[in-house]
Amino acid sequence: MQLEQIVMSLRDEGHRITPQRIAIMDYLLHTKDHPSADQVHSVVRKRYPMTSLSTVYKTLDLLREKKLVNEIEVWGEARFDAQVDEHINLVCLNCGNIEDIDEKALKNIQAKIAKKSDYLIIKGSFEMHGYCSKCKTEFQ
Amino acid sequence: MQLEQIVMSLRDEGHRITPQRIAIMDYLLHTKDHPSADQVHSVVRKRYPMTSLSTVYKTLDLLREKKLVNEIEVWGEARFDAQVDEHINLVCLNCGNIEDIDEKALKNIQAKIAKKSDYLIIKGSFEMHGYCSKCKTEFQ
DNA sequence: TATTTATTGATAATGATTCCTATTAACAAT
DNA sequence: ATTGTTAATAGGAATCATTATCAATAAATA
Numbered sequence: 655m656q657l658e659q660i661v662m663s664l665r666d667e668g669h670r671i672t673p674q675r676i677a678i679m680d681y682l683l684h685t686k687d688h689p690s691a692d693q694v695h696s697v698v699r700k701r702y703p704m705t706s707l708s709t710v711y712k713t714l715d716l717l718r719e720k721k722l723v724n725e726i727e728v729w730g731e732a733r734f735d736a737q738v739d740e741h742i743n744l745v746c747l748n749c750g751n752i753e754d755i756d757e758k759a760l761k762n763i764q765a766k767i768a769k770k771s772d773y774l775i776i777k778g779s780f781e782m783h784g785y786c787s788k789c790k791t792e793f794q
Numbered sequence: 795m796q797l798e799q800i801v802m803s804l805r806d807e808g809h810r811i812t813p814q815r816i817a818i819m820d821y822l823l824h825t826k827d828h829p830s831a832d833q834v835h836s837v838v839r840k841r842y843p844m845t846s847l848s849t850v851y852k853t854l855d856l857l858r859e860k861k862l863v864n865e866i867e868v869w870g871e872a873r874f875d876a877q878v879d880e881h882i883n884l885v886c887l888n889c890g891n892i893e894d895i896d897e898k899a900l901k902n903i904q905a906k907i908a909k910k911s912d913y914l915i916i917k918g919s920f921e922m923h924g925y926c927s928k929c930k931t932e933f934q
Numbered sequence: 935t936a937t938t939t940a941t942t943g944a945t946a947a948t949g950a951t952t953c954c955t956a957t958t959a960a961c962a963a964t
Numbered sequence: 965a966t967t968g969t970t971a972a973t974a975g976g977a978a979t980c981a982t983t984a985t986c987a988a989t990a991a992a993t994a
Contacts (some may be wrong), residue, residue, distance in 0.1 A: 670940060670991045691981080706943045711982070727867040730951075731981065742903075744913045753930050755911050763882075767922055769893050773884045774930040779921040782907055790914040810960045810971060831950080846974045851951070853972095870982075871950065 655701045655736070657683055660722055670699065678713045682723055688743075688752035697728045726751070726779065740764065740778055746786035755788070795875070801864055817842045818853045828873045828883075858868035866919065868892065877931055880904065880918055886926035890899055893926070897910065 656679055661671055677698045682689075689697065695710045714734055717723040724735045726743055733752060735743075740760050744753045760780060768775045784790070797820055801811055810912055817838045835850045835876050852872065854874055855888045857863040864875045873892060875883075884893045900920060924930070 665992095668940090672941065672991070674942075704943085708944075708983090709942055712941080727870070730867070730870070742907060744914070744915075746868040746883060753911070753913070755907060757903060757907065759899065759906070763897060763899050763903070764922070765884060766899070767884075767895060767897065771884055771893070771922075772927040773882075773886070773893070773922070773924040774922040775922050776887060777923050779923060782904070782911075782913070782915050782918050783919060784913045784915040787912040794811075794911055808971090812960075812972065814973075844974085848952090849973055852972070 655683070655724065664716075664720070667720075673675055673702055674698070674705045674709050675713050675716075677705060678710060679717065679722075682717075682734060682736045686753075688726075688735050690733055694734065726752075726781065742780045742782055744786070745783045746749075746789055747783050748785055748789035748792070751786045751788075756785050795862065796879075797822070798831070804856075804860070807860075813842055814838070814845045814849050815853050815856075817845060819852060819857065819862075822857075822874060822876045826893075826909050828866075828875050830871050830873055834874065866892075866921065880920075881924055882920045885921055885923045886929055888925055888929035888932070891928075893924045 660664070660679055660683075661676070662782070664675075678694060679728055681694060683698055685697075687693065691710050694714070695705065695707045696780055698705050698710065714723065714725075714732075717726050717734075721738055722736070724738050725732050726735070726745075727733070728745055728750060735752075735754070737754050741754045741756050742760070744755055746752070757780075760778060764775065764778050767773075785792075797816070799923055800819055801816070804815075805811055810854050818834060821834060821837055822829075824932055825837075829837065830856055830901065831847070834854070835845065835847045838845050838850065849908075852874075854863065854865075858865050862876070864878050865872050866875070867873070868885055868890060875892075875894070877894050881894045881896050882900070886892070886918075897920075904915065904918050907913075925932075
């Protein structure tokens, strides 16, 4: 999704477009870091020093509600990602790095479970934990 | 896994077997609640009032390290489960209820990802979020 | 340009988890 | 069975991510 589209859809729903919100969205759209709220704050602050941590939290809440960002919990901390399509998050147990990986079979599984279980399924959240390419040499 | 086996394997590794540890393990082995540390504490306390929350946390840490319990994060809170085989956790977005569901295809996916990615995969963690049978009528 | 009110920033409050340490008790050795 | 060693416990303090509060600010509209 493009920044322009996101801005328009937010504006359409009556939300105000502030420099802080643009900076946060722009950063998330262009990074693969899966940053925490605190990381978002320090990165955005470099260009927009007037951005507070409260605002970062509130903006991330808004973007999550609108399903414009995905949130996963790692080590008791929320990590954010503009990739909102169904995918698997690879989480490094050593350095905390996160990578996205696509897997077509997820859709099938999701459909199967939706049938099999008595839950009304809204979304999947799939993680695999291990050691990333940089860390794995130390741990095998 | 049976309580007896767990006790033996812990003792073999030099860990002491205390009434608190037995009570915690016994509860986890016999519930489907996926309780939080606090819930474990209050349930165990009914039978063993001398059990402290610190001890619950430390016992859960130990059991997690020994891969005798599974831990997942829901709403910023850890939830525990004696089911340690690969499975999917169904999480209710309304009441926080968690159910386990088996899905053979997970093994295939895990194998595929292990090949496809450059991560050294240790374990998977699969969740599907939605509304449980009790809650879903209010939300559709 | 003025008006309305959502948003922001700063700080306090919350709550799950971890840390700390004197006391207790499991268990091995006697 | 008794004792000694030391892991485990209790309970309170500390930590830290997140949420709540609210006066000041600035988008958006007329």
